[in-house]
Amino acid sequence: xxxxxxxxxxxxxxxxxxxxxxxxxxxxxxxxxxxxxxxxxxxxxxxxxxxxxxxxxxxxxxxxxxxxxxxxxxxxxxxxxxxxxxxxxxxxxxxxxxxxxxxxxxxxxxxxxxxxxxxxxxxxxxxxxxxxxxxxxxxxxxxxxxxxxxxxxxxxxxxxxxxxxxxxxxxxxxxxxxxxxxxxxxxxxxxxxxxxxxxxxxxxxxxxxxxxxxxxxxxxxxxxxxxxxxxxxxxxxxxxxxxxxxxxxxxxxxxxxxxxxxxxxxxxxxxxxxxxxxxxxxxxxxxxxxxxxxxxxxxxxxxxxxxxxxxxxxxxxxxxxxxxxxxxxxxxxxxxxxxxxxxxxxxxxxxxxxxxxxxxxxxxxxxxxxxxxxxxxxxxxxxxxxxxxxxxxxxxxxxxxxxxxxxxxxxxxxxxxxxxxxxxxxxxxxxxxxxxxxxxxxxxxxxxxxxxxxxxxxxxxxxxxxxxxxxxxxxxxxxxxxxxxxxxxxxxxxxxxxxxxxxxxxxxxxxxxxxxxxxxxxxxxxxxxxxxxxxxxxxxxxxxxxxxxxxxxxxxxxx
Numbered sequence: 397x398x399x400x401x402x403x404x405x406x407x408x409x410x411x412x413x414x415x416x417x418x419x420x421x422x423x424x425x426x427x428x429x430x431x432x433x434x435x436x437x438x439x440x441x442x443x444x445x446x447x448x449x450x451x452x453x454x455x456x457x458x459x460x461x462x463x464x465x466x467x468x469x470x471x472x473x474x475x476x477x478x479x480x481x482x483x484x485x486x487x488x489x490x491x492x493x494x495x496x497x498x499x500x501x502x503x504x505x506x507x508x509x510x511x512x513x514x515x516x517x518x519x520x521x522x523x524x525x526x527x528x529x530x531x532x533x534x535x536x537x538x539x540x541x542x543x544x545x546x547x548x549x550x551x552x553x554x555x556x557x558x559x560x561x562x563x564x565x566x567x568x569x570x571x572x573x574x575x576x577x578x579x580x581x582x583x584x585x586x587x588x589x590x591x592x593x594x595x596x597x598x599x600x601x602x603x604x605x606x607x608x609x610x611x612x613x614x615x616x617x618x619x620x621x622x623x624x625x626x627x628x629x630x631x632x633x634x635x636x637x638x639x640x641x642x643x644x645x646x647x648x649x650x651x652x653x654x655x656x657x658x659x660x661x662x663x664x665x666x667x668x669x670x671x672x673x674x675x676x677x678x679x680x681x682x683x684x685x686x687x688x689x690x691x692x693x694x695x696x697x698x699x700x701x702x703x704x705x706x707x708x709x710x711x712x713x714x715x716x717x718x719x720x721x722x723x724x725x726x727x728x729x730x731x732x733x734x735x736x737x738x739x740x741x742x743x744x745x746x747x748x749x750x751x752x753x754x755x756x757x758x759x760x761x762x763x764x765x766x767x768x769x770x771x772x773x774x775x776x777x778x779x780x781x782x783x784x785x786x787x788x789x790x791x792x793x794x795x796x797x798x799x800x801x802x803x804x805x806x807x808x809x810x811x812x813x814x815x816x817x818x819x820x821x822x823x824x825x826x827x828x829x830x831x832x833x834x835x836x837x838x839x840x841x842x843x844x845x846x847x848x849x850x851x852x853x854x855x856x857x858x859x860x861x862x863x864x865x866x867x868x869x870x871x872x873x874x875x876x877x878x879x880x881x882x883x884x885x886x887x888x889x890x891x892x893x894x895x896x897x898x899x900x901x902x903x904x905x906x907x908x909x910x911x912x913x914x915x916x917x918x919x920x921x922x923x924x925x926x927x928x929x930x931x932x933x934x935x936x937x938x939x940x941x942x943x944x945x946x947x948x949x950x951x952x953x954x955x
Contacts, residue, residue, distance in 0.1 A: 404553040404822040406589070407835050410436065410450040411788050413816045415595060416473040417839075418788060419450040424552055427528030428458060430465040430488075431547065431558055435476030435842075446842045449477035452485060454835035459486035463527035467492035468560030469544045470499040471631055479507040480842065482514065489515040491525060493543035498663045521545060521575065535582070536575040537562035540632050540765030542669050546579070553822040554588025557779050561593050561788065563767040564774060567607035570637040570669060576778065583779040588826055590781035594789035596766035597797040603768045610638050613726070616754055617642045622688040622722035624648070627698040627706045628729050630656035633664050635728055636694065640672045643692050649678045654696030654705045680716040693717060698729040700738035710745045721750030730764055769800055776804040783828045784811045785820065865890025866947040867938070869908050869930050875954040884908040891946040900941060907937050923952045
């Protein structure tokens with residue numbers, strides 16, 4: 397019999413087949429630590445879904461083995477699932493930096509379980525903590541939110557480096573450069589595995605420095621004739637700082653609009669991450685008392701979100717701000733995949749109203765928080781890992797990162813391009829394996845107050861409604877005889893305009909009447925049977941007539 401040997405398991409519950417839903421487990425015997433607990437924003441084929449969170453089925457029955465949850469930074473794709481999952485796994489201690497902690501606690505207040513207290517312990521990049529068999533050191537990395545942490549996890553099988561989201565920026569705004577020397581020293585100790593951010597693996601060269609962004613934004617601010625409206629991600633603290641730095645330098649005043657933007661700015665000011673003079677912030681109403689060339693509006697909505705500030709301004713629904721000729725609008729963010737058409741329509745609408753548009757494809761006014769190819773190669777050279785696991789990206793990004801690692805002399809057999817849930821195992825002799833074993837990672841969808849109660853069947857129905865609409869067939873039937881009391885009524889939503897399709901409407905009514913009148917009057921009406929026949933036969937009839945498949949909703953009323 398083969399002798400049992402304990403193994404270190406690395407299990408990604410999300411983040412390796414998509415951008416978002418980042419959550420990774422490290423497990424050794426009866427000790428588990430979790431890195432990040434994020435959400436993923438819905439894709440185009442998920443109508444009505446707010447976001448998706450990781451599936452934690454693997455942790456059922458193992459809650460007592462969880463020694464801690466480490467959060468690398470404060471973006472929602474790394475913290476967004478905490479309110480939904482943390483109490484289901486026993487409310488283990490969360491370890492994270494100061495700004496990230498404040499964002500997590502503020503988000504927790506918005507949920508029904510917000511009255512339950514999170515166990516959070518504040519750490520810095522200088523700390524080391526012991527979690528069961530795992531000793532975790534931290535190192536500073538740059539991202540587009542302060543307090544980004546990389547992890548050096550000492551395990552019984554070797555040292556695991558987890559970069560979190562990172563880039564190397566020699567001139568960050570409101571932050572210090574990444575701690576390359578510490579990363580280099582960790583590399584000298586011998587790194588078993590490097591788990592590295594793949595989000596910008598397609599981009600050649602080095603990531604753009606925030607100093608370059610600052611200089612380009614300053615140039616736009618100087619030349620703008622009227623008001624400046626700048627829209628960006630609410631969590632992009634460095635960009636908020638840049639806007640205030642330039643505004644203060646040029647004698648302009650800034651109003652902030654958008655709930656998440658206000659909340660994050662308030663937290664960052666309180667903790668000292670944003671350095672802003674009190675008089676530099678004004679209210680929206682105060683902007684009306686100032687000359688246009690002294691006014692800056694910093695707001696949400698660069699992704700074209702329906703209820704965000706910039707979309708409400710463009711559609712004329714904003715109470716205080718209307719677009720005027722001469723306004724300058726800056727989209728200081730890249731476009732999240734799936735939002736391209738929405739953002740383009742937003743730009744078109746604003747342009748029609750006379751605004752001058754600037755966006756990241758015209759000039760460098762946005763830098764992502766993720767390392768480009770040369771950054772990714774550099775961290776491989778600094779750490780010199782035996783094994784390499786590309787993380788945080790879809791399969792295409794992971795494959796490009798795989799190819800970059802090969803150019804850095806990592807043997808191809810030592811590069812694990814895994815799927816969500818695929819278990820990677822390491823032995824004490826430093827041997828690693830990408831196994832065929834998998835944890836359950838079926839997506840858990842959040843829709844309003846419902847968590848995990850939306851199935852693929854519901855999504856299919858929603859897509860059908862979006863594509864072909866629905867037709868309600870209402871039949872009023874005598875409960876004693878089973879005969880129709882009047883002609884069936886039809887209600888169309890998203891299928892046909894009934895006044896313009898009178899012939900089809902009458903044909904459909906006639907067909908519905910025929911189906912119902914087939915019922916033998918000598919037997920009691922079978923309403924389930926009638927509904928099924930209406931659904932099936934009316935559906936087939938309409939497809940023959942229109943080549944479309946609306947959802948048929950039969951309603952039978954007894955009188």
